Amino acid sequence: MCGIMGYIGGKNAAENVLEGLKRLEYRGYDSAGIAVLDNKGTISVVKRQGRVIKLEPLIKNLQGGAAIGHTRWATHGRPCDGNAHPHSAGRITIVHNGIIENYAELKKQFTDEDETFFSETDSEVVAKLINKNYNGNLLCALYKTVCVLKGSYALMAICEGVDAIAVAKCKSSVILGFGSGENYCASDEPALAGKCSEICSLEDYDLALITRKSIQIFDGNLNPVSRTKRPNTAVSASLDLNGYPHYMLKELHEVPASIKNTVSAFPEVCGSYLKAVAGADRIILLGCGTAYHAALIGKRYFECFARIPAEAETSGEFRYKNPVITKNTAVLAISQSGETADTVEAARLASSLGAKVVAVTNAPYSRLTRISDVSVPVEAGSEICVAATKSYTGQVAALYLCALAFANGGISEKELSELEKIPKLCKTALNDINVDSLAQMCAQSHGVYFIGKDLDYAVALEGSLKLKEVSYVPSEGYPAGELKHGTLALIDGNTVSVALMFDEKLSEKCSNAVEQVLSRGGKAAVITDSETIANKFRNRCSVIIMPNAGKYLSPLVSAVAVQAIAYKCAVFLGRDPDKPRNLAKSVTVE
Ligand code: M6R
Numbered sequence: 001m002c003g004i005m006g007y008i009g010g011k012n013a014a015e016n017v018l019e020g021l022k023r024l025e026y027r028g029y030d031s032a033g034i035a036v037l038d039n040k041g042t043i044s045v046v047k048r049q050g051r052v053i054k055l056e057p058l059i060k061n062l063q064g065g066a067a068i069g070h071t072r073w074a075t076h077g078r079p080c081d082g083n084a085h086p087h088s089a090g091r092i093t094i095v096h097n098g099i100i101e102n103y104a105e106l107k108k109q110f111t112d113e114d115e116t117f118f119s120e121t122d123s124e125v126v127a128k129l130i131n132k133n134y135n136g137n138l139l140c141a142l143y144k145t146v147c148v149l150k151g152s153y154a155l156m157a158i159c160e161g162v163d164a165i166a167v168a169k170c171k172s173s174v175i176l177g178f179g180s181g182e183n184y185c186a187s188d189e190p191a192l193a194g195k196c197s198e199i200c201s202l203e204d205y206d207l208a209l210i211t212r213k214s215i216q217i218f219d220g221n222l223n224p225v226s227r228t229k230r231p232n233t234a235v236s237a238s239l240d241l242n243g244y245p246h247y248m249l250k251e252l253h254e255v256p257a258s259i260k261n262t263v264s265a266f267p268e269v270c271g272s273y274l275k276a277v278a279g280a281d282r283i284i285l286l287g288c289g290t291a292y293h294a295a296l297i298g299k300r301y302f303e304c305f306a307r308i309p310a311e312a313e314t315s316g317e318f319r320y321k322n323p324v325i326t327k328n329t330a331v332l333a334i335s336q337s338g339e340t341a342d343t344v345e346a347a348r349l350a351s352s353l354g355a356k357v358v359a360v361t362n363a364p365y366s367r368l369t370r371i372s373d374v375s376v377p378v379e380a381g382s383e384i385c386v387a388a389t390k391s392y393t394g395q396v397a398a399l400y401l402c403a404l405a406f407a408n409g410g411i412s413e414k415e416l417s418e419l420e421k422i423p424k425l426c427k428t429a430l431n432d433i434n435v436d437s438l439a440q441m442c443a444q445s446h447g448v449y450f451i452g453k454d455l456d457y458a459v460a461l462e463g464s465l466k467l468k469e470v471s472y473v474p475s476e477g478y479p480a481g482e483l484k485h486g487t488l489a490l491i492d493g494n495t496v497s498v499a500l501m502f503d504e505k506l507s508e509k510c511s512n513a514v515e516q517v518l519s520r521g522g523k524a525a526v527i528t529d530s531e532t533i534a535n536k537f538r539n540r541c542s543v544i545i546m547p548n549a550g551k552y553l554s555p556l557v558s559a560v561a562v563q564a565i566a567y568k569c570a571v572f573l574g575r576d577p578d579k580p581r582n583l584a585k586s587v588t589v590e
Pocket of ligand 1: 335336343387388585
C-alpha cells in the first residue's frame with residue numbers, strides 16, 4: 001500500500017506534494033515524508049511518524065521545483081521516523097510502494113561490504129542499488145535496479161544535480177499527470193485531482209523519466225512506448241464532514257444514495273455485462289474483507305435466482321490454490337478501490353485461465369477495471385473512512401442486479417422499482433433506530449458474537465468485521481446453528497450475542513440459538529424486521545426493529561444496523577472510527 005506522489009515544475013514542489021499526500025492518506029497513515037530537490041540540485045528530506053499533517057511545519061523552508069513524497073502503511077519495519085520514507089543513499093533518494101520480496105538477499109550484498117542501513121524497511125536497499133548503479137544516467141540506474149527486484153513496486157527516484165524524477169512500476173499502480181511546464185506522478189488518481197488535464201497509467205515493468213517539459217515512457221526492455229492518455233477526471237474527495245463528527249457516520253447516511261445511484265447506473269452496462277457472462281455455467285465471486293462478505297451474498301443471489309453453481313472466495317486464497325476454471329466460468333471480482341492486490345491478481349489469474357472477469361467496483365479507472373472484460377459500477381461515491389459502509393451496500397445492490405439480470409436475461413422495470421424502494425427504507429432506519437444501549441453493551445463486553453442463518457449469516461460476518469475494525473472489541477460471526485458446536489463454551493455474562501433474523505422461515509431456528517445463549521447467562525440482542533420475533537424477545541434481551549425489505553433485499557437494511565452498532569461502539573470507547581489503528585483503506589500489497 002502506501003501513497004506516493006511526485007511533482008516537477010515551476011510551483012513550490014513540497015507544497016504540491018503535501019497536498020497530494022493528504023489525499024492519499026487512505027492508503028496508509030503510519031508515517032509520511034517528502035524529499036525536495038532545490039534549484040542548486042541539493043536534496044532535503046523531512047519525515048515523521050504519524051499523519052501527513054505533521055509535515056506541514058517541516059516543509060515551510062523547503063524551496064525547490066521537484067519533490068517526491070510518501071504516506072506509509074508499514075509492511076517491513078515498525079512505524080517510526082527512521083522507517084518513514086523517503087530513503088536516501090549517496091546522491092539518490094526514493095519513495096516506494098509495494099514489497100521487495102528479495103530485499104534480505106539484496107541487503108546482504110551491502111552489509112557484507114559494511115554499508116550502514118538506517119531503517120528496517122525493505123525499501124532502503126532500492127536506494128542503495130540505484131546509487132550503486134548510477135553512472136550519470138538516473139533512468140538507466142533505475143532500470144538496472146528493477147531488473148534484480150522481486151515483488152511489487154511503484155518507485156520514484158530523484159538524484160542530486162538531476163532535474164528529473166525517474167519512475168518504475170510493477171504490480172503497484174503508477175499514474176502520470178501531464179501539465180504545462182510541469183508534470184506529475186502518483187500512486188493513485190485522487191492525488192492528481194484538479195492538477196493537470198490529462199493522465200495515463202503505466203503498465204507493469206514500465207519506466208518513465210519525468211522532467212518539467214516532458215514525460216518519456218519506456219517498456220521493460222527500455223524501448224520508448226506510449227501509453228493511452230485520458231482526461232483527468234479525478235475528483236478530490238470532498239473532505240467536508242457536512243456537520244457529522246466522523247466520515248463513518250456521514251458515509252453511513254450516504255448508504256441510501258449509494259444504493260440509488262448504483263441501481264440507476266446498472267441498465268447502461270447491463271447489455272455488455274450479459275454479453276461477457278453469456279454461456280457461463282459457473283460463477284465465482286471474489287473479494288477481500290467486506291467485499292468478500294458482499295461476495296457471499298452475491299453467491300446466494302446467483303444460486304437462488306439463476307440456480308447456477310456459485311462460489312464465493314477470498315481473493316488471497318483463490319489466487320494460490322490452483323483454481324479450477326474453464327472458459328465457461330464467470331468471475332465477479334468485487335473491490336471498492338479496484339486496487340486491492342489480492343483481488344487484482346486473483347482476477348488476472350482467472351482471466352489468464354480463460355474465465356470472463358467482471359469487475360464490480362467503485363473505481364472506474366482502477367487496475368481491476370483495466371484487466372477485466374467488463375465493469376459493473378458501484379456508485380458509492382468516495383469513501384474516506386477506512387471501514388467500508390456505503391460501498392458494501394452498493395456492492396450488494398450491484399450483485400443483486402447482476403444475478404437477476406443473469407437469471408432473466410435482463411432487468412425489468414418492476415425489478416428496478418423494487419430496488420428503488422430500498423434507499424427510503426434505509427433512510428427510515430438511519431433516522432429511527434437507536435442502537436446506543438446495544439453499542440454500549442458491546443463496548444463493555446469481552447466479546448461479541450454476530451449470528452444468523454443464510455443471508456443473515458453473511459451480514460453477521462460483516463457486522464463482526466466492522467465492530468472489531470473500528471472498536472477493537474473482539475468479535476466473531478457465526479452461522480446460528482454452529483454456536484452449539486463450540487462457541488457456546490465462550491458464552492457468559494461478559495459476552496453479547498447479536499442475532500440477525502430477517503428470514504421468517506429461518507427465524508425459528510435462529511431463535512433457538514438465542515434461547516441457548518440466554519439460558520447460559522449470556523447477553524443477547526435481536527435485530528429483526530418481524531414484529532412476531534420482536535415480541536418473542538422483548539423484555540428478555542435488547543431488540544432492534546428494522547424496516548421490512550423482503551428476504552433478498554434485507555441485507556441492504558440489516559447492514560445499516562450492524563454498521564451503526566460498530567460506529568457507536570467505537571465512539572463510546574473513544575476510538576477513531578475513520579482511521580483505525582494498523583489499517584489502511586486501500587490494500588495494495590499482499
Ligand atoms: O478496496 P477493496 O474493496 O478491495 O478492499 C477490501 C478490504 O480491504 C476492505 O473491504 C476492508 O475489509 C474494509 N476496510 C472493511 O471495512
